[in-house]
Amino acid sequence: MEKRRTVPVKLDVDSDDDALLRDTVDEFLWAANYVTRHAFKGEYVTTSKTTLHDDTYEDVRDETRLHSNHVQAARNKAAEACKSVVEKWKQGKQASMPHFTSPHLVYDHRTATFHGDYVSLATVDGRIEADYVLPDEERDTPHAEYFFSDEYETTGAELHYTNGNWMLHIHCKKEVESVTPEQDATENRTVLGVDLGVNNLAVASTGTFWTGAEFDHWRREYEKRRGDLQEHGTRWAHENMQAVGRKEEGRFKQTLHRISNELVAEALEHGCSVIAFEDLTDIRERTGASWGHKWAFNRLYEYVEYKAEECGIDVKQVDPENTSRRCSQCGFTHPDNRKSESFECLKCGYENHADYNAAKNIGLRYLRRSQTDSGGGAPVGVRLNSGMLNANGEYEPPADESVRAGVHAESPPL
Secondary structure: OEEEEEEEEEEEOOHHHHHHHHHHHHHHHHHHHHHHHHHOOOOOOOOOHHHHHHHHHHHHHHHOOOOHHHHHHHHHHHHHHHHHHHHHHHOOOOOOOOOOOOOEEEEOOOOEEEOOOEEEEEEEOEEEEEEEEOOOOOOOOHHHHHHOOOOOEEEEEEEEEEOOEEEEEEEEEEEOOOOOHHHHHHOOOEEEEEEEOOOEEEEEOOOOEEEOHHHHHHHHHHHHHHHHHHOOOOHHHHHHHHHHHHHHHHHHHHHHHHHHHHHHHHHHHOOOOEEEEEOOOOHHHHHOOOHHHHHHHHHHHHHHHHHHHHOOOEEEEEOOOOOOOEOOOOOOEOHHHEEOOEEEOOOOOOEEEHHHHHHHHHHHHHHHHHHHHHOOOOOOEEEOOOOEEOOOOOEEOOOOOOOOOOOOOOOOOO
16 A cells, blocks of 8 residues: 655745746636636536546636646646535535635646755746755654655645745655554644634634634624614615625635635644644534624634645544643643633643633544544644644654744643
8 A cells, every 4th residue: 555645845936936936826726716616607516527627628728827737737626626515515514616715736747846955846937946945954854754765756746835935745655565544544643723712713732823803893893884774774774784794794704714724824834634623513602602703613614624625634623522621731621720811720730821722622632532543553743833742741842943932832841
């Protein structure tokens, strides 16, 4: 069987080549969205790559400057996303037409050539060459273990633009005999835990916060506008109320698209293969959220789910029971551990922001469930912004001392 790994490599790209890559990504996303819209045109959603190729290939070639293999890659992205939607419908789940926004581009051996210290990439105007930005060669890194290993074959890559950097996620594979599918599925499963709430719409286990202040401001503003119009009671007012509703939904969708892009970028930056959320079923009762917040949580999850899928990242939900009351450091659970947005463990004294503590617990819960289901033993962890938590909740410091640290960074227990 095949053992596959993905190695993120930062690229050193000058300003001229940066502009070319941006243009190429824009046309790639346009192509993928064009194929997706075509797939949804008929009575049934078209998921056949052959049919979509026959129907759209010439149009995309005429409208873009993309390499033929990039056109095919965009078609494949669209077909796979459409197939995923159809599968969700069959399971009775809600899903809407995919729309690709996350800046990325798929490369194969015809559009990318991998050299020892640089890569040659096809763009809409010829090829560019970009040097790899690599860690210390003496360190035990995925680059040395997979990308530069004679045991692994490089099969392709995806280019992503995250946090102002071009990152090439290089796909490697080798043939193995002894690894079982269950072991392969859980090996190196690094988890990004995400807590959802009212004051902070989302908080990641890396210590990144997405505040709900802007969401709440506009929710109150649009409610006031609707209230003012409702007082008139005229047909004109009713039509304007509907227009206000459309503007409100559009604004909120734009905000949630931005947050979902940043969440996926956070997972990519930290090498996470799973993004874990709490189960959203009874989130209004648990958090005191409004109907609008529940709508936002569900829509955010949906956006993250399909955007993460584009990047090869799984999105899962876990049982939320006591994630806000449990100490992520020692495991002690008590209602009085949490006071509003502050968390202080009554047993070990661990203190931090309550939502951040909950995000770590969500990641840990997925981690433990995954290891229990697979028999355990795989090297997995919850990603923090400085180090990792293993399945026992034990802190593991980062190998690189220059790793980003912030207000909610972890330090070894005293």
